[in-house]
Amino acid sequence: MFECTGSNLSRNPELTGRLTSMKIEVQSKKLIKPSAPTPNHSRMLNISGIDELQPTLYSGFLFYYRANGENQEDDIFRRLRLLEESLSETLTIFYPLAGRYVEEELYIDCNDQGVEFVHAKVNGQLDQLLRGEFDPDLLGRLSEFQMGAAGNPLVVVQVNVFECGGLVISLRSFHKVGDLSAMATFMKSWVTVCRSGTHELASPYFELSTLFPVKGSGVNLTPPLLAGVKLTMNRFLFSGAAISRLKLAGPKNMRISRVEAVSALLCKVFVTMDRAKHGRLRPLLVCQNMNLRGTVNLPIPTNAFGNFITKVVTRHTMPQSGPDFEELVKMIHDMFANAKTRYATIADTESCMDMVKDSAREYAERVKSDEVNVVNFSSWCGFPLYDIDFGWGKPELVSNVCQPARRIILLDSKTEGGIDAWIILSQEEKVLLVQDPDIVAFAS
Template sequence: MKVEVQIKKLIKPSAPTPNHRRKLNISCIDELQHPGYAGFLFYYRVDGENHEDDILQRLRRLEESLSETLVSFYPLAGRYVEEGLFIDCNDQGVEFVHTRVNGQLDHLLRGDFDTDLLGCLSEFPVGLAGNPLVVVQVNVFECGGLVISLRSCHKLGDMSAMATFMNSWATVCRSRTNELASPYFGLSSLFPGKGSEATRWLPLRGGVKFMMNRFVFSGAALSRLKSAAAKQVRISRVEVVCALVCKVFVTMDRAKHGRLRPLVVCQSMNLRGKVNLPIPTDAFGNFYTMVVARHMMDPDNLNLEAFARAIHGTLATAKARYAAVADGESCVDMVRDSTRESKEWAQNDGENVVAFSSWCGFPFYDIDFGWGKPDLVSNTCIPVRMVFLIDSKSEGGIDAWINLSQEEKVLFEQDPDIVTFTS
């Protein structure tokens, strides 16, 4: 499929940001984030006829409602000033890109997810200096189907924050209302920035081309997995998927290296509702941590239950530690330590490192711009081995989006547990 850019413009807030809101200091946790962009894609099949007229109306309404939404989410239209560690809320705008794709959306949804194509459906700036903090790309297929991508600078906010923005934008577009309350943008007052040394990130290792692959765990399959994995403890859907994926990666790694190497698991954990600190429920920004654990697995006991115990125990311990946090400085110290540790493991070739990011529980499938809820939601492509977990559209299921090399992809798909429990 060929993706051709039709329009590229900046969408500014429909009303100017007041002078007293023009500077937004980022928090200490924001400082720790990679300066790159992260995001997701929403896939909408066409409904009805007269595609061309409908598309023009939809594009116009998307632009208008985005402009209206940015009045409440004004930092998204600003620019990051690295020297001062703040966002200049100057209303320069969010980048809005409209493309045409010479293909059918169903061919993409029913076939392999071509990593190069998905990259074209979700472009993003190279470098942060002077560039938009958010890029929206609306891809129009020949059938009239749409893929809407959102890329945002990670220093601006985490995926929970951006899910809030997308739902707010969809509400404005669908309901034609601009009566949105601004989120709480004051996390820097709770976690003041310090110019942390953790802002230095090494470049990603090159040389390996990763492909994005979707493995679907139905609700029924997850129930069977939990029954098989949890003989003594009650584990979550996310934990059991992580356990199975780790089991497969350990099997592959052992076959490749001829020995059982230590397993290092890095998992993101949303801190909202997990700390006893006065964090407003509508706080916008980064408020998550990485949970890192090194496991020396028993070579004679590599069953699913053993991996489930390891994953569940690590997350339970992390939740207990953060629940006991008594002040913001202690919380930041813990987040900083875990971020540093995860960065160090990311550059480690000597052990078997598996990284997870779970977006389960975020209301992605409620994002209705006025023409129905998405048929599929995926993450965008990144050039590292990574596992992203997103709720399936079907009730109780999970989609595991896994970046793998071609060699890993073949082995992963052939694993008996993957064949049994996924589609």
């Protein structure tokens, strides 16, 4: 088992105490089924070879909505009913999500059993959470779900209602069903149905398995899990101005992205922490998921639903002088540029699948070593998560859920040009992280 606790650069003991004492009481739990039955000819959906590589974990995000002054009790129940009804209508189009995964046969039984929908009541104010410490133990209870049992729902939604009328809506999804791009498409479709109905929606393409059939790779992209370690989840905001300063400190005559600049700084911080922990400079292994949509020159439908991602990995031996920011920026920039060039030259789906499997195999082998400092990134930047508006306004904040793995999630922040870095790591490393001069200088 793992335990998550929270951290901010500065702690407010009074707020922290109120947050940890918040009670979350489940009011109801039900299965939401598609509003129309799935046709018999669509009842079985094979997973793709890329789906097969994904970990048997649930990933997800939380959307935080402030009260708008109209949230009387009857309005809350109206919203809950609207969410349930629109989810049911959306599942008619995204019908595999209402099914169940048959692990032995590697397919989804599209049996319309439904998505789990939980309504919970929180005895606190949403502002206490937004202005106080982000306690991931509390965040975990806002998206609580017992994973691992056979026959589990593939998607779990939890609507948390605060005393002020504010809402936190969480969504967890089984990774073998779809990547972030797929689930962001689902969320965008759900809010569209909630506001205006299904007439604006186009049916997704669910047949990636015909392009990338399962061939039994024997590889799994599960990140190194930390058992028996007290983990922390920490949020750091890199403003647009801070990222501009980072770019200026990078290599001259190189056009670098916001993600590359922030990733390089965090790699520098993680190298410093690793040296303090181990007493020496270990080689750095940077791992990042890369979306293949728009990268490969193959006839893949733009509305393809499922996993269409690859893992990119680069290894860097640290000089004795320590980590150099410019060098780390160049390393990460080249990692992405080289991967994009390789995938852009692919001529057929079989070659693409082979390359994705080779990348997965390289990742699985390299992260096994105890002699490297592994830094796992996932960038959600560029996905319009702050546009998830069910009809009562855009979210005040979007976050990921805590998982038992040392990793960094990058999201576009609500402020123009900024990036939120959500960092999961051990309690021991957190002490070093919050004191790092680069974190203090560039993150708020």
